[in-house]
Amino acid sequence: MNLVVLSGGTAANALLPAFEQLSNELSFMLPISDNGGSTSEILRVVGGPAIGDIRSRIVRLIKDDKLSSLLGYRLPNEKSRAKQEWNEIVDGTHCMWDGFASEVKEICRSFLIHTQAELLKKHKSSAPFQFEKASIGNLFLTGVRLFLGSLDASIELTLRVCRCDERISIIPCINTNHTHHISALLQNGDVITGQSQISHPSKQRVKNVRCSQNSKPSLHAANMSTESLVGPDASVHLKEQDNFESSPEDEGYQGYGDDEEEDDEEEYAYPGYIHPELKLSQLHFDKLDINEDQLLPAPIKRVFYINPYGEEVLPQGNNRAVNKLRSSDMIIYSVGSLMTSLLPIIILGNIAETIVENxxxxxxxxxxxxxxxxxxxxNGVHFVQLIVESMNRAVHNYKRKKKSQKSESAGANTIVWNKFVTDVVYLKKGEIPVDTNTLNILGIRTYAIDSDCFEVETLAKVLNSLKA
Structure with missing residues (x-):
């Protein structure tokens, strides 16, 4: 069957063999908004889309150990040693090149040299590129994109150079040469700007996003309640202001203060103004353990794309992604960060609409x-609810943008959940509880795996049974 997997990050990489077993044609759809780690340096100096998730998935698909090691390699954390190793890789003397076929080595070096030339040009107008912890795969993909002028084309060329399976596609959710950032509106009205700042902020920011009174966040807000979810005909009745465009209670995300000190001497790759939160370095961060000091001040209400001023924008999804979704037999909302890996894909209006219409x-x-x-x-119902509400809002705004939906649609809106999610697979021994009764009443089938993690063979069996 034709299988489309939505989600970025490394969590879904381990499940790749299960997806390969099921599919004649396999497509991975990935976000391009992660501004954390070494990607933040590329965005600062060169600009362009965030490609860390794309590089991670490509590396997982490479069968050639040499190429996999090269594109998966990270430079040391020590500044001078990192710069030295980068120079050795570019000039071809690094031990990483040992055993490479000469023609493959020169293809790879050509694009790394192209990246180096771009970094040298940018050095005149910005602070020097910080090479510590830099991913060679990210720098390679950047060089290919700059040379070809297309993100889609750069991914395809990289897959071919690395001799990856031609039945597998890797598709950025937005085909762009520009940077796209996201923000999260919290239920208390606060806004967190930037994907890394939402999911894994640098240490300098953690202290500023602690929970009020050091307490755990609650989910008592109306739009996160699982009570009174079920309506007639297994549908849910929600007010338009909770699902579509910003309501008066959402207006908090448009106002920003000037509390952050700006650095006027340094020029960034972005044209003109850039939101102060996006200037903060995200090079050094930790995947934080859950504790009271590092929780969000309130649960996330919704996620949206922003321009450099922090204002909401509605970009369009990649047409190639739309075509794959239209012809797919199964669409998987895969494991990973729900808010920052999955939602940036499904809040794109044409992508959400295509999923609903299939x-x-x-x-x-x-x-x-x-x-x-x-x-x-x-809990599991909250996961589904957030997906449904986010996609429904995206479809509504997309249709309004096309002027194909009349203004009479204002007021109560009936959402049939199983148009967005038909099946939920969960782990009995996982941390996140799933209310199967509520989901079943809503027309969503549930499947439990008696484990605390997804195992390839078990997952493949369950997914295969769904289609059968």
Whole structure:
């Protein structure tokens, strides 16, 4: 069958063999908004889309050990040693090149040299590029994109150079040469700007996003309640202001103060103004353990794309992604960060609309085995609810943008959940509880795996049974 997997990050990489077993044609759809780690340096100096998730998935697909090691290699954390190793890799003397076929080595070096030339040009107008912890794969992909002028084309060329399976596609959710950032509106009205700042902020920012009174966030807000969810005909009745465009209670995300000190001497790759929060370095961060000091001040209400001023924008999804979704037999909302890996894909209006309109495909959510900073205290129904509401809002705004939906649609809106999610697969021994009764009443089938993690063979068997 034709299988489309939505989600970025490394969590879904381990499940790749299960997806390969099921599919004749396999497509991975990935976000391009992660501004953390070494990617933040590329965005600062060169600009362009965030490609860390794409590089991670490509490396997982490479069968050649030499190429996998090269594109998966990270430079040391020590500044001078990192710069020295980068120079050795570019000039071809690094031990990483030992055993490489000469023609493959020169293809790879050509694009790394192209990246180096771009960094040298940018050195005139910005602070020097920080090479510590830099991913060679990210720098390679950047060089290919700059040379070809297309993100889609750069991914395809990289897959071919690395001799990856031609049945597998890697598709950025937005085909762009520009940077796209996201923000999260919290239920208390606060806004966190930037994907890394939402999911794994640098140490300098953790102290500023602690929970009020050091207490755990609650989910008593109306839009996160699991009570009174079920309506007639297995649908849910929600007010338009909770699902579509910003309401008066959401207006908090448009106002920003000037509390952060700006550095006027340094020029960034972005044209003109850039939101102060996006200037903060995200090079050094930790995947934080859950504790009271590092939780969000309140649960996330919704995620949205922003321009450099922090204002909401509605970009369009990649047309190639839309075509793959239209012909897919199964769409998988895979494991990973719900808010920052999955939502940036499905809040794109044309992508959400295509998923809803493909009534033949199974639409399967794999529930994570543990909480992260973004989803702490949520349950399985909350996961589904957030997906449904986010996609419904995206479809509504997309249709309004096309002027294909009349203004009479204002007021109560009926959402049929199983148009967005048809099946939920969860782990009995995982941290996140799933209320199967509520989901079943809503027309969503549930499948439990008696484990605390997804195992390839078991998952493949369950997914295969869904389509059968």
């Amino acid at each position: 009534e033949q495909a199974r639409k399967v959510l794999l529930v994570n085995n543990k909480y992260d900073r973004e989803t702490f205290a949520m």
